[in-house]
Amino acid sequence: MAEEVKESLVETTDKVSRWLTENGFSHEFLGLDHQNVPILKVDREYLIPFATALYAYGFNYLMCQCGYDSGAGAELVSTYHLAKLTDNPDAKPEEVRVKVFLPRNDPRVPSVFWIWKSVDWQERETFDMYGIVYEGHPNLKRILMPEDWVGYPMRKDYITPDFYELQDAY
Amino acid sequence: MVMKAEDISLDFSIEDQKQRLMNPIEETRVTQDLSNNVVLTTLNDLYNWARMSSLWPLLYGSSCCFIEFAAMLGSRFDFDRFGLLPRSSPRQADLIITAGTVNMKLAPVLVRLYEQMAEPKYVIAMGACTITGGMFSTDSYTTVRGVDKLIPVDVYLPGCPPRPEAIFDAIIKLRKKIDADGYIEKAHIKQTHRFYSIKHEMKVVEPFLTGQYLELPTRMAPPKSLIESGIPLPALEIAKKQEVEING
Numbered sequence: 001m002a003e004e005v006k007e008s009l010v011e012t013t014d015k016v017s018r019w020l021t022e023n024g025f026s027h028e029f030l031g032l033d034h035q036n037v038p039i040l041k042v043d044r045e046y047l048i049p050f051a052t053a054l055y056a057y058g059f060n061y062l063m064c065q066c067g068y069d070s071g072a073g074a075e076l077v078s079t080y081h082l083a084k085l086t087d088n089p090d091a092k093p094e095e096v097r098v099k100v101f102l103p104r105n106d107p108r109v110p111s112v113f114w115i116w117k118s119v120d121w122q123e124r125e126t127f128d129m130y131g132i133v134y135e136g137h138p139n140l141k142r143i144l145m146p147e148d149w150v151g152y153p154m155r156k157d158y159i160t161p162d163f164y165e166l167q168d169a170y
Numbered sequence: 171m172v173m174k175a176e177d178i179s180l181d182f183s184i185e186d187q188k189q190r191l192m193n194p195i196e197e198t199r200v201t202q203d204l205s206n207n208v209v210l211t212t213l214n215d216l217y218n219w220a221r222m223s224s225l226w227p228l229l230y231g232s233s234c235c236f237i238e239f240a241a242m243l244g245s246r247f248d249f250d251r252f253g254l255l256p257r258s259s260p261r262q263a264d265l266i267i268t269a270g271t272v273n274m275k276l277a278p279v280l281v282r283l284y285e286q287m288a289e290p291k292y293v294i295a296m297g298a299c300t301i302t303g304g305m306f307s308t309d310s311y312t313t314v315r316g317v318d319k320l321i322p323v324d325v326y327l328p329g330c331p332p333r334p335e336a337i338f339d340a341i342i343k344l345r346k347k348i349d350a351d352g353y354i355e356k357a358h359i360k361q362t363h364r365f366y367s368i369k370h371e372m373k374v375v376e377p378f379l380t381g382q383y384l385e386l387p388t389r390m391a392p393p394k395s396l397i398e399s400g401i402p403l404p405a406l407e408i409a410k411k412q413e414v415e416i417n418g
Binding site: 048049052055056110114115116117136138139141144145146147148149153158160163164165166167168 | 274275277307310311312313314315320373375378379383386388389392393395396399401402403404405406
């Protein structure tokens, strides 16, 4: 077991990562997660060609799109978890995770809506919670919070407004 | 108790069996007895009795509390025996059982529903979420910390979620409260103002969810800059393929 862990730590590249590098899609390999899913970091300028290449490689299913805040004052991250679904139900689908790191003062990223349409509401939710602006999204509006809400509540530096209803219970 | 074979006796006589099987066919004497008697009561008691015996709750609720509340509507826990008929319109309801977490988006809706109900109206705050915010009370940016900040509450019903039996208990407590209600006492009772009475100074925003979601022109075709970039987008490729299929 320990040897396996060592191996995965030593590993600096992956099949998908190698294929992308061979075809000239520059990215940074961030390692494997606990389920051996490769994590790739890409600049926002190259996200659309990069994602199109992954689609062409066979990642036809966007399992999850979400965002997270890497810390107060640090970067916001938009992540895409992709899987390769085939007609063979026994084969474990190949997976990959793409991360785009965005500066907090200018969190713009192109929308992948025209590649995986299922990203529609997920990008809206990430916009609602983190204020990441998905350029080219057909209908980027708040989905969970009220229309007139100020601020993005899941950011680490968010301060809850002093509403009577939100103050401590009796 | 264990049934023993020798303890069981059978009635062999036809008459006995008839007596056992047939319903008593005599008329009940209740109505006659009552109409020949004098009942002394006050109008206040009669009024309270009528009110507490036909509490019509509003069909309102969300989350796991409403699952328990919905169990009450069924035949197993049989809600109707207390005279509770769920109403879908707040105009016809006397009681609102606030089942489920209330957040800032739902708060104006709940207040409006309460205001639309006809007097006299009662509120049961059901579950931890509507009493204090429950498990969301420490670090939530949107959960209302107790529904009593929005509307006056008569009975607090704790639990997460409370069982249907607990809802009965709350209803019985509310019935007792209504029963004890009187015009003379009312003059002495001063309600402490626990619910919200100051208006928010918020900007009204036009609703942007228009229902035209699927027909939006931005959904029909990708933006120009994306088409001109020459990237073979799957959406465009699929459209091209379909065109070829239709034309060819």
